[in-house]
Amino acid sequence: MIKTDKWMIWAFVGPTVLLLAVMMYYPMIGTLIESFYSTSFINPKPEFVGFSLYNKIFSSGNFGIVVRNSLAWTIGVVFLQNLIGFGVALLLNQRLPGQGIMRALILLPWILPGVVAAILWRFMYDPQLGIINSFLIGTGLSNTGIAWLAQESTAMIAVIIAAVWKGFPFSTLVFLAALQNVDREQIEAATVDGASALRRLFDVVLPAMRKVIVVNVILTTILTFNYFDMIWILTRGGPRDATHIFPTKIYQVGFGQFRFGEAATYGVLSVLMLSVLVAFYFIAQGSGRNKRAKA
């Protein structure tokens, strides 16, 4: 242990503490307080209203839609992104021709600025000019093309696909690095014992990567739940609220309608819902571990 120098420690950690306190924790508390006050564009003077904004949101019907959409969006993106990310990582871990180049290129969607990715997908989904409908019409799968983003039945699936395309390379990157840390000898021993590739995957590789997978799922859940850019550019939460999630709703209510109190209330509720989601993972992970320990 090197000598502790109190003065130096506070000089080094000070800026971080100051920024987090003023720009993260103070605003978080501010949002909580704000959610009890009603302010609007017409009436900018805050007025204490207790839980009435919460009541208003709970009884509006919008809230249920936003919760349901946030769940569908988060679970859909996280599940597909990590499943595909893992599959591609397994693929890139084989010695195949061209995999060196692919390892470099695979990250392109993830580096691409979110707004650009969203504009690109908006264009590809375009009913008249988009390449997706052009393909569907060209191959006879559809006669007129599908207005993916304009109809309630397909909008959510369309935004999820775009987000998965952009996000899965990150999961691949993490899983690929973890795969290279899996004990080679264990895999070889299982091969000698006659275990099939699938058995090796489930008995050796997956248990060894358990921790990485859990951490990555939690991380992608937080990032996806809070992801604003993709949906805002693709659909603005529409059509008819079909893709409104918490971040887009908060922005629309706050900066679109200047109902800051109500936006803050949505903000508090979004933190609560995300906490429940993350807590759920921790509980699920804990019980999974207990079961394994008992077996």
Add this chain to the structure above:
Amino acid sequence: MTARFNLQRVLLTVLLLFVAAIVLLPFFWMISVSLKPATEPFSIPAKLWPDAPTFANYITAFRPEFRTYFVNSMIVSGATVAITVTFGTLAAYCFTRFQLNVLSLILGLVVLAQMFPHAAIIIPIYKMMKNAGLLNTRLSLIIAYVTVTLPVAIWMMHGFLAKLPITLEEAAAVDGAGPLRTFFDIIVPLSRPGIVATSVYVLIVTWQEFLFALSFTSTKEMRTLPVGMNDFIGQYGIRYGELMASSVMVSLPIVLVFFILQRQFVAGLTAGAVKG
């Protein structure tokens, strides 16, 4: 046995090609449309490459406001990277080297802060910026970006610094070097790979940040590229050629930086994530 093995390899290679197509086709489409002359119509089925490719869309898209957005993005991102990585390295060093209860508490608060939705804290921050007279300035964006990128930067530098052997610092201390000199003469030079990886990550995040920029800037003079791109959707209508040309120009700097520093970036990013 070998026949089956070869078939398996062929199938996996085909699968890899399919993945490559899914990943790369949108990029190909973006570049193809950006080179399409305005006179050449979209056809069904779509033509994969224009008959007479031209840079005309790039020239029109590189209009004065685009240049302003570009400069703003460079200033804001550059300043954010410099400040975040400095603060992050300083803090991470303390978290890995000094065992104080208060430091563990702070590290816990840093990790927790990563969970705060930006949309949830943006309104109080907006009001603070407004009261400080900082709305619609680059400084307001820099302050916000440093704050939101700092937790991850600390996390990445923490993963890196924790692996640096402490013996070097002890040797320096024996030689009579003070803690400050030890940090700047020994730790900082040794941390270069970690600093590079963290810088690239912070750059990728800030270059594309949209929500704060959309909320805090109100005039063309102060907007950054992502918000500018968002405006273009309305202004250009369905002039996709220009939209795609500006998309390419927005993405190019970050893609270049990534490919130049890829090795160090991937190593640095996965070190923390895999260790978990």
